[in-house]
Amino acid sequence: MKGRIVTGDRITGKLHLGHYVGSLKNRVELQNQYETYLILADVQALTTHFENPELIKQNLRNVALDYLSAGINPEQATIFIQSLIPEIAELTTYFSMFVTVNSLRHNPTIKAEAKERGFQDMYYGFLGYPVSQTADIAFCKATLVPVGEDQLPHIEQSRKIVRRFNQLYKPVLVEPEPLIGEIPRLVGLDGNHKMSKSLGNAIYLDSSEEEVREKIKKATTDPARIHKTDVGHPEICPVYAYHRAFRQEGSDEIFESCKKGQIGCMECKGKVTERINDLLEPMRERRIVYQNDPKRVDEILMSGTEKARLVAKETMREIREAMSMDYF
Ligand code: SF4
Numbered sequence: 001m002k003g004r005i006v007t008g009d010r011i012t013g014k015l016h017l018g019h020y021v022g023s024l025k026n027r028v029e030l031q032n033q034y035e036t037y038l039i040l041a042d043v044q045a046l047t048t049h050f051e052n053p054e055l056i057k058q059n060l061r062n063v064a065l066d067y068l069s070a071g072i073n074p075e076q077a078t079i080f081i082q083s084l085i086p087e088i089a090e091l092t093t094y095f096s097m098f099v100t101v102n103s104l105r106h107n108p109t110i111k112a113e114a115k116e117r118g119f120q121d122m123y124y125g126f127l128g129y130p131v132s133q134t135a136d137i138a139f140c141k142a143t144l145v146p147v148g149e150d151q152l153p154h155i156e157q158s159r160k161i162v163r164r165f166n167q168l169y170k171p172v173l174v175e176p177e178p179l180i181g182e183i184p185r186l187v188g189l190d191g192n193h194k195m196s197k198s199l200g201n202a203i204y205l206d207s208s209e210e211e212v213r214e215k216i217k218k219a220t221t222d223p224a225r226i227h228k229t230d231v232g233h234p235e236i237c238p239v240y241a242y243h244r245a246f247r248q249e250g251s252d253e254i255f256e257s258c259k260k261g262q263i264g265c266m267e268c269k270g271k272v273t274e275r276i277n278d279l280l281e282p283m284r285e286r287r288i289v290y291q292n293d294p295k296r297v298d299e300i301l302m303s304g305t306e307k308a309r310l311v312a313k314e315t316m317r318e319i320r321e322a323m324s325m326d327y328f
Pocket of ligand 1: 225264
């Protein structure tokens with residue numbers, strides 16, 4: 001193993017193809033090379049969903065099923081529930097003592113997210129999200145965090161917090177490095193925004209064949225194409241974006257055929273539907289196995305959480321000692 005990584009998702013809904021392309025696919029590969037910790041971030045989900053905690057409960061197992069059906073191997077990866085590791089909350093509190101409000105306010109990712117969500121004023125928990133994220137990374141001494149370019153400010157802030165802790169007290173924590181990968185953004189079925197649950201433009205990983213077919217049938221295409229022979233602009237068409245993301249033999253020809261008006265949108269959609277269903281089919285098979293054995297899924301979550309908790313307790317023992325808070 002090349003090191004330890006930590007990554008995961010805020011539990012705000014089940015996962016879709018955008019998540020698969022942007023992170024899950026990569027995690028399935030990374031688990032073979034890195035000791036992998038996967039966090040089901042229910043506490044961080046509260047930063048934006050504190051009024052609907054029941055939604056988090058509903059989706060926790062859905063996301064676990066998404067992980068397992070996408071190919072996360074619970075023998076290799078440790079899947080754990082954030083709120084069941086109280087040491088993460090404790091560490092967040094300690095870090096909060098020396099992180100300034102201004103440094104959080106100026107975090108570009110926080111600024112962008114607050115704008116996107118229309119926050120006039122930021123909740124304390126939302127503003128402190130990078131601090132809590134640092135605790136997620138630091139408690140298990142992760143050496144690497146897989147991120148896209150847009151998440152780099154968060155990691156930079158985490159590195160600063162860890163460095164500051166090590167300077168203030170004792171060097172017991174590990175300064176994480178970003179594992180920068182190309183994190184492709186998948187456009188939604190509307191062709192205007194990235195795929196997102198809240199915009200209703202997503203294809204979920206648990207979709208049936210029929211659901212995929214229906215959604216692709218209704219997907220936006222290049223509006224300039226009325227007839228099959230009309231010259232197309234595949235670069236603005238979400239259907240072509242899916243051809244490209246889920247590449248298969250013939251994907252390149254689609255681009256040319258669309259440009260030359262040699263393929264109809266129905267035929268093109270049929271091909272991409274087939275490709276997406278081919279991708280989802282093994283996931284459906286794995287999902288059924290786990291869905292039919294909910295006890296097994298609970299055991300995976302409990303044993304992953306137990307393992308993460310042991311690591312957290314050991315780190316916290318060192319932290320309390322470093323901070324002279326080991327009273328007895
Ligand atoms: S042929 Fe395919 S890529 Fe071209 S506009 Fe139609 S659906 Fe989009």
